[in-house]
Amino acid sequence: MSLEDKIQKDFLPKHLAVIMDGNGRWAKQKGKLRVFGHENGTKAVRQTVEACAELGIENLTLYAFSTENWNRPKLEVDALMKLLVSSLRKELNLLQENNIRLQAIGALDSLPKKAKKELFEVIEKTKDNARMTLTLALSYGSREELKNAVKEICYKVKNNIISLESIDESIINEHLYTQNLPDVDLLIRTSGEHRISNFLLWQIAYAELYFTNVLWPDFSKEHLYEALINYQNRERRFGKTSEQIN
Numbered sequence: 001m002s003l004e005d006k007i008q009k010d011f012l013p014k015h016l017a018v019i020m021d022g023n024g025r026w027a028k029q030k031g032k033l034r035v036f037g038h039e040n041g042t043k044a045v046r047q048t049v050e051a052c053a054e055l056g057i058e059n060l061t062l063y064a065f066s067t068e069n070w071n072r073p074k075l076e077v078d079a080l081m082k083l084l085v086s087s088l089r090k091e092l093n094l095l096q097e098n099n100i101r102l103q104a105i106g107a108l109d110s111l112p113k114k115a116k117k118e119l120f121e122v123i124e125k126t127k128d129n130a131r132m133t134l135t136l137a138l139s140y141g142s143r144e145e146l147k148n149a150v151k152e153i154c155y156k157v158k159n160n161i162i163s164l165e166s167i168d169e170s171i172i173n174e175h176l177y178t179q180n181l182p183d184v185d186l187l188i189r190t191s192g193e194h195r196i197s198n199f200l201l202w203q204i205a206y207a208e209l210y211f212t213n214v215l216w217p218d219f220s221k222e223h224l225y226e227a228l229i230n231y232q233n234r235e236r237r238f239g240k241t242s243e244q245i246n
């Protein structure tokens, strides 16, 4: 029985999020520049997107660039932005063939003009695709997302658009970038780091966390299957007892 066959298709995470980490170390191990790691990281992106669509995962969110990543050397930031543009051009076919809708979350205004243009073009072209939503987190920071949500809600209360009493979890959800996405069920981080790094802090409240030592450019469909099988063997209790679940 192959790993893929071991996955229960009716018990998949509704929302899978991935912190793609280890590109730099992968390149260093090979005596190459960090950019080489990022270039090879795009192959793992393709594998993961394809595998999720094939399996029937409805929402996949990838942490492609954080607000903190702007502090990297300019050469690396420029290369990542160039890679984003070329990947969007190259992968439009993959998205269309697999009926995948692209969206992006984060401070998108801070992206370079060219990247924004390409991004919004692909978002527009794929907007009616319904098999899977692929969300790229770009210039994304969870604290900034929450800060913006708090500001907007306060503004609405101050101007009597909503009442203070009406604020509940669903109102907060509606003010996040991820308003159209369900909570994250499974979060994968590669490269052996055990951190969340300001990613979807509100949305992972009940997520299962899966850490693997595999460096992102090496992450293959088989590694994804292993993570999903591991997830399916866990008991998610959401604060209840094991007896209540069973």
Ligand code: FPP
Pocket (backbone or CB within 6 Å): 020, 021, 022, 023, 024, 025, 026, 034, 038, 039, 041, 042, 045, 062, 063, 064, 065, 069, 083, 084, 087, 088, 136, 191, 216
């Ligand atoms: C983390 O590795 C990876 C990133 C900061 C960028 C992720 C980008 C890609 C996978 C390629 C481009 C993606 C798209 C969607 C076009 P790191 O550089 O922090 O690695 P290190 O921790 O080993 O230094």
